[in-house]
Amino acid sequence: MAVVVSAYGCALLCYCTFFAMPVTPAEPLDALSFSIEDRVYSYFPRIHETIYTNGKAFVGVATIRTISAPSSAFSAAFERLDGYAEDYAREQYGIEVDVVPESNETGYEFSGHDAVRHTYAVVKAITVGYPPFETTLDVRVAEIGAMAWFCNVDFEAVVMFYVAPTYFVDEPDLQQLRIETVMIVEGVACH
Amino acid sequence: MDVSILVLASASVPFGLIALHDIASGEARKGAFGAASAAWSLSGVLLVYLGVPGLIFFPGLLLIMIASSLSRVRRGGGALQYARPSALAAVLALVTIGLVML
Secondary structure (H helix, E strand, O other): OHHHHHHHHHHHHHHHHHHHOOOOOOEOOOOOOOEEEEEEEEEOOEEEEEEEEEOOEEEEEEEEEOOOOOHHHHHHHHOOHHHHHHHHHHHHHOOOOEEEEEEEEEEEEEOOEEEEEEEEEEEEEEEEOOOOOOEEEEEEEEEEEEEEEEEOOOOEEEEEEEEEEOOOOOOOOHHHHHHHHHHHHHHOEOO | OOHHHHHHHHOOHHHHHHHHHHHHOOOHHHHHHHHHHHHHHHHHHHHHHOOOOHHHHHHHHHHHHHHHHHHOOOOOOOHHHHHHHHHHHHHHHHHHHHHHHO
C-alpha cells in the first residue's frame, strides 16, 4: 500500500513540477517600434505574458504551460471576446463601440501549427459634415484578432490578441502602424 | 527535448515500476494492465511531442483502466464489482461527448 501511495505521490510531484516549470515565451522576430512589457502572469500553471504597445496598436502574447489544448477550447473562449471587448472599451476608455465578429477559422496554418483565428471589426459611430448637414456613419476603426495554437515541441499553448487601426482618414500615420502591427503578429513563433 | 517534457514523461515511471512489482509478485494480469497504462502515458508524451493530437490519450487510458477492472470481475461476485468499471465508463462517455461537442 505504501508503495502505491509513494508512486502516486511521485507522479503527482512530476505533474506539479511540469506545470510550474518556466515556459519559453513566444515572441515575434522583431518588436519594431513597439514598447515591450513582459511578466509572469501565473506561476501555477506557468503563464508568461508579453504586451507590445504603440499608441493605438496593441499585441498581447500569453504562453501557457499545458499538456494539450484542443482548438475547440480556444474557439469557445474566443466566441465571447466581442462582449468583453465592448465592455472593456466602455469601462477603460468611456468609448461606445460595437465589436462585430468577422471571421473564425480552426485550421489556420500559422507558424508551423494549426491555429484558431478569430477576427472582429471595431465599429464606431462617427459624425461627419457640418451642422445642419452632419450625418452619422458606422466606421470600422480597428480590427481585433485573437489567435491560439498548441506548441507540441514545448508543451505550451500560445494565445495572442492584437488590436490594429483600420481607419486612417484623420491620422494617415496609423496606416504605417497597422503594417507594423501585422508584421509583429505574423512574426510570432513558439521559440 | 525540453527538461519539462522529460519531467512530464517521468510521471509514468512510478506506475511502470509498480506494474513490474506486480508481475514479479505473481499478479501477472494486474501487472500487464499497469504496464500498458504506463506505456500508453509515456508514448502519449512522446507522440504529442512529435505532433500527434493529445486528445486521444486520456480516453485510451480510461479504456485500459476499464479493461483492467473488468478482467478482475469474478462470476457470482456481486453487482458491486461492476461499480468501478461502470464509473470509469461513465467518465469515458462524458469525456468523449465533451470532445465531440467541443
